Amino acid sequence: MRTKVKFVLTIALAASIKADWCNQAVVDWVNKCYAASGFSSSMYDFVTWGISSFENRVHLCYGDWPVCNDLVAFASTEAASCLLSTNSFTYSAASFSCYPAPPPRVQDIQFCTANQMIMSEYYSGLYTDVIHNTKNEKLTYNISSSTLQVASNGQCLENNNGQLHTATCDFNNKNQKWKYDISYPYNYNHRIVTADSSLCITTNPTKPGSPATLTSCDWSQSLATGQFFTSCSLFDEPYYTISNVNGKRISEWQTGLYFNTLANNLNELFYYDAYKQMLQSISNNQCLDSFLDTDGKYKLHTYPCDWKNPNQKWLVHSNNKTIEHATHTGQCLDGDPTYADHHLQMWSCTPNNINQQWNMGNCDIFLGHGFFVNIKKTFRCPAPPPAGSKSLFICTANNLILSEYYFQLYVNKLQNNDNEHFTYNPTTQTLSVASNTQCLEALPGATPTLITGPCDNNKATQKWTFANNRVINKGFDACLKTDPNLPGSQATVAACDYSNSLNPGQFFADCTSIVPNYVYITSTRGKRVSEYYSGLYFNTPSNNTNELFIWDTTHGMIKSMTSGGCLDSYLDANGKYQIHTYPCDVNNANQKWKASAPG
Known part of the structure; x- marks a missing residue:
């Protein structure tokens, strides 16, 4: 029975929203739904937070409590504005609505x-x-x-x-x-x-x-x-760590920003959206935000991300390593080492101020057990903003090196001379060669040709990028190509083939990353062994990476290039030997092999 105080309160609320009390059928639906939910607390708790919790909304809206179905259907109608009350609390039947719907079950x-x-x-x-x-x-x-x-x-x-x-x-x-x-x-x-x-x-x-x-x-x-x-x-997100010249990392803690000794945790990871000019903390999903306080000073914290919020716009300057606010121009991220709590602050940008110099892209995170893992292999952290030119030697998969000779390009065995020494400028996207100081250029035509010519940073035909082990000319979307099986072959350009195949001769990599002992395993009838989903097969040559193996003569092991596992033969439950690839283990006797010379 309602108390007088409760009656007055509910009448006032009802008058303010022009709603009537729900009829007895709705009251019965609510009571049955409450009972079916198995909710151990009071009806008040069930209504105020029970049905709004993620788990219970899924149960309610996906029919896990069938006796609630009539109530849910009614809650989406106009009549659901009617009122119910329990324990001095008045609420609308629309509280049981399933709009918006929860995520898929x-x-x-x-x-x-x-x-x-x-x-x-x-x-x-x-x-x-x-x-x-x-x-x-x-x-x-x-x-x-x-x-x-x-x-x-x-x-x-x-x-x-x-x-x-x-x-x-x-x-x-x-x-x-x-x-x-x-x-x-x-x-x-x-x-x-x-x-x-x-x-x-x-x-x-x-x-x-x-x-x-x-x-x-x-x-x-x-x-x-x-x-x-x-x-x-989630591994496609370009996460960064941000470190100062002394190796201290920026981290987020309870919406504050600090710079401390490496902790190797998620608080040190940030996502930078250069297009929206926003820096987002991974630990709390909020964005770096600088605002003008009542004391006339700019303050720094993280705040819910809003790409329209001018306080969340940042510029990362690769030339002087400063992180400047794009809206509050002349204000830079500053880490004063004299602060006991190591909090970050906003300060007027000052040339050559080491408190304002930050490195983005140092992505090593310690995983324990003596292992360092580069976050590029973890969260695919992008390279830092271009800082300058990079010395480069370019090889095919079988270790033939790209070299210049009288303004033409060839692949050949390593000679260790200036013709093989290239410099890549990530800002201008040009590749210059030390032998004649000219830049690689792709000349358009019915059959595009590759030459070196006087460097011109404005020429699209001299702009190159690297992706999927391809050297790509941005002028007309063509890739470097050669015959990797024939030393002395001329390098040209052709339409890019981004498949896994090494056959087009478009596979190039930094020579320091080329493993020299790849082998094919070929039968006397010309069929090649290949790996596919950890299984081993022999087929007509497809000239793809599934056919490449590393023969480790020291340990007697054969490793698949595609799966990263080693050839492994084991005795199954039927007493038969089976073969597959399995994580390499030098102590695993199932992975030991001998290769006999013919004859």
């Missing part, structure tokens, strides 16, 4: 460690390994049941008394329920957590093929822990 996901080892299932066990693009790596997360199902065997991840494996899916089995950032945004800090929040999936991210296990959760933000997992699709 089932979402595809692949989990990767910080250094891009992917979680995969193998005979009901879980491991982290190099990416093979198989069903074993594909999972679906069911938001309603909180289950993670593997595509390879159709089973769900299960905590079996502290042991991680897959088992037949059972949506009522609490040991198959997992929490992750996909459904609980930012609450679980890139951890995959058991339902009771006690255990986290853990692996050794530095060793391919490591088992994934369950251990007590470490809630730090460090990438050093083996509990850090993220969606593999």
